[in-house]
Amino acid sequence: xxxxxxxxxxxxxxxxxxxxxxxxxxxxxxxxxxxxxxxxxxxxxxxxxxxxxxxxxxxxxxxxxxxxxxxxxxxxxxxxxxxxxxxxxxxxxxxxxxxxxxxxxxxxxxxxxxxxxxxxxxxxxxxxxxxxxxxxxxxxxxxxxxxxxxxxxxxxxxxxxxxxxxxxxxxxxxxxxxxxxxxxxxxxxxxxxxxxxxxxxxxxxxxxxxxxxxxxxxxxxxxxxxxxxxxxxxxxxxxxxxxxxxxxxxxxxxxxxxxxxxxxxxxxxxxxxxxxxxxxxxxxxxxxxxxxxxxxxxxxxxxxxxxxxxxxxxxxxxxxxxxxxxxxxxxxxxxxxxxxxxxxxxxxxxxxxxxxxxxxxxxxxxxxxxxxxxxxxxxxxxxxxxxx
Numbered sequence: 193x194x195x196x197x198x199x200x201x202x203x204x205x206x207x208x209x210x211x212x213x214x215x216x217x218x219x220x221x222x223x224x225x226x227x228x229x230x231x232x233x234x235x236x237x238x239x240x241x242x243x244x245x246x247x248x249x250x251x252x253x254x255x256x257x258x259x260x261x262x263x264x265x266x267x268x269x270x271x272x273x274x275x276x277x278x279x280x281x282x283x284x285x286x287x288x289x290x291x292x293x294x295x296x297x298x299x300x301x302x303x304x305x306x307x308x309x310x311x312x313x314x315x316x317x318x319x320x321x322x323x324x325x326x327x328x329x330x331x332x333x334x335x336x337x338x339x340x341x342x343x344x345x346x347x348x349x350x351x352x353x354x355x356x357x358x359x360x361x362x363x364x365x366x367x368x369x370x371x372x373x374x375x376x377x378x379x380x381x382x383x384x385x386x387x388x389x390x391x392x393x394x395x396x397x398x399x400x401x402x403x404x405x406x407x408x409x410x411x412x413x414x415x416x417x418x419x420x421x422x423x424x425x426x427x428x429x430x431x432x433x434x435x436x437x438x439x440x441x442x443x444x445x446x447x448x449x450x451x452x453x454x455x456x457x458x459x460x461x462x463x464x465x466x467x468x469x470x471x472x473x474x475x476x477x478x479x480x481x482x483x484x485x486x487x488x489x490x491x492x493x494x495x496x497x498x499x500x501x502x503x504x505x506x507x508x509x510x511x512x513x514x515x516x517x518x519x520x521x522x523x524x525x526x527x528x529x530x531x532x533x534x535x536x537x538x539x540x541x542x543x544x545x546x547x548x549x550x551x552x553x554x555x556x557x558x559x560x561x562x563x564x565x566x567x568x569x570x571x572x573x574x575x576x577x578x579x580x
Contacts, residue, residue, distance in 0.1 A: 195489075198222060198475065199563040209546045210572055214561035215357075215382065215527035216550050218409045220468070227471035231464040247463045254466055257473040258416060261483065262384075262400070263392040269419045271453035274461050276381060276401050277304040279417045280348070282456050283377060283399060284312070285429035287345055293318045296344040298335070300325040300353040305379065309348075325353055328519040332362050339369045346375045351383030352525035355555050356515045359387060359523040367394050375399070381406060381415075386526040388484045396420045404469045407486075407526065407561075414465025419453040432459035486562060490526045493560040493569065497528065500573045506530075507538045507576065515555070527559040545575045 196203060202219040211219060234246035255267035264270075273279045287293050295309060299322045313320040321344075323335045339347070347370060352359045360366075363378060370376055376398045383389060384400075385407030391400060395418065402408070403415030427449060428435075434457035436448045449455035476482075501511050511517050513530045532538065535551035542549050550557050 193489075194565060195562040196565065201225060203563060209548055210568055210575075211548045211563070212558045212560070212572065213548050213550050214563075215354075215406060215525070215557060215559035218406050218559075218561055219563050220409055220411060221472060221475060223471040223475050224410060224468040227467040228464055231467040243463075247466065250470055251463070251466055254470045254473070257470070257477075261389070261473075262395075262418065263390045264395040264418060265392075266395075266421065266452075268452040268454075269395070269421060270416055271419060271456050272414065272416050272461075272466065273456075273458060274413045274415065274465075275304065276302075276379065276403055276415050277308065278458060279399075279401050279415060279456065280305055280377065281308060282428045282430045282458070283346070283375065283426075284308075285431075286375070286426040289318075289429070291317065293346075294321070294342070294344045295319070295346045295348060296321050296323070296335075296338055296342075297348045298323050298325050298350070298353070300355050301348065301350055301379065302354045302381065305348060325356065325358065326515075326519065328356075328358055328521050332365065335366060336369050339366070343371065344374055346377060348377045348379065350379040350381075351389070352380075352387065354382055355529070355552050356519075357382075357524040357527045357529045357557070358516060358519065358521055359383065359525055361523050364393065367397055377401065382525050382527075384408070385483060385486070386490070387487055388482075391418065396422055399423075404465055404472075408469055409472045410465060410468035412465065413462055414469050417453070417456060419456060421452075423453075424449075424451060424455070426455070428456060430458075431455075432457060434459055487526075489562060490560045493564055493566065494526075494528060496566045497558065497560070497569050500569055504573050504577065506573075507534070507541060509538070509556075526561065527557045530556040530558075532556060542576075545579060547572055547575060 198221045199219050201222045234242050238245045255270045258270055259267040297309060309320045312318045321338065323338055325331050349360065367376055378398050378400045380389065380400050380402040384402035397420055400418040404410035405412055435450055435455050498511055509530050509532060513532055515529045515531050516524045531554055533554055535554050535556040538556055539549050539551040
């Protein structure tokens, strides 16, 4: 099936450009324009009352949609925020930051976490332990050993690593290895909406973070977190007035928190991203399009791309330069990652051919999504061939 018509506005605006960076900024489907306009109309119509008359009902519907996709029981255990960094730091602030704090993580977490963790690690009493993800064949053994050998306050790990695309299919083993008092945070930004994700077994054990900028196709400013029902023990220091919105009239000298995921809310934010995300998930429902179907479609595109690399090469690169090939792993997300010291140079060469990819240090990434078909891959390799 061809899904390009769902993205006609984005594709028309892109013109001759070929967009292979859905892992960075996923193109938006047409439906988000009406959704964005609906938010503006609701603001015109309701003014101050928009929060209760329009935003809250829509937010509730979106919570239910996300809960269904993740197979969690209670939509009320989902809260929203403008970005993942805000959610992570709110979780960190649940701890006594004057006391020793130990965080176990990897060397392959996205900058929203890694930069903040590096800054926290400048304090002598805060210890950040990073486990290298490569070689990937031994990664599970090494991170499980780290969990068994030392007590940590928090574990932070990605579902799919941003700098390789490698996917962690053994999250359950990591979760089960952790003591009950350890906070477990899973960054699902490169996984959710791309790889089928079932949290039913661990919904009351982990905090799962994701957002709209990538595979939920709804842009900036709309991220979410699932919260264990046992999380009422946490009182984040980094807190906003939305975290006790229902009891503000009783607010005196004590700081109270909502009894569900709302305890992790901040303050006033732009809710238009909720409208966009809701419209995308509505579209999926109308088309009866599951994440499993999206994943299968993208896998077909990836296989075709790999066959073209095998036939033609790519600026001197072969499939041997792909990290998942080097690591002998069949578990990866919706982008393919070449490891090469020429990553930025090749990205720039591709951009001169109106082919949009991206690079991180020595990693060149090609992303795939519903708005592509095999003819786009053919065009990519034809443009490279024509300039040789």
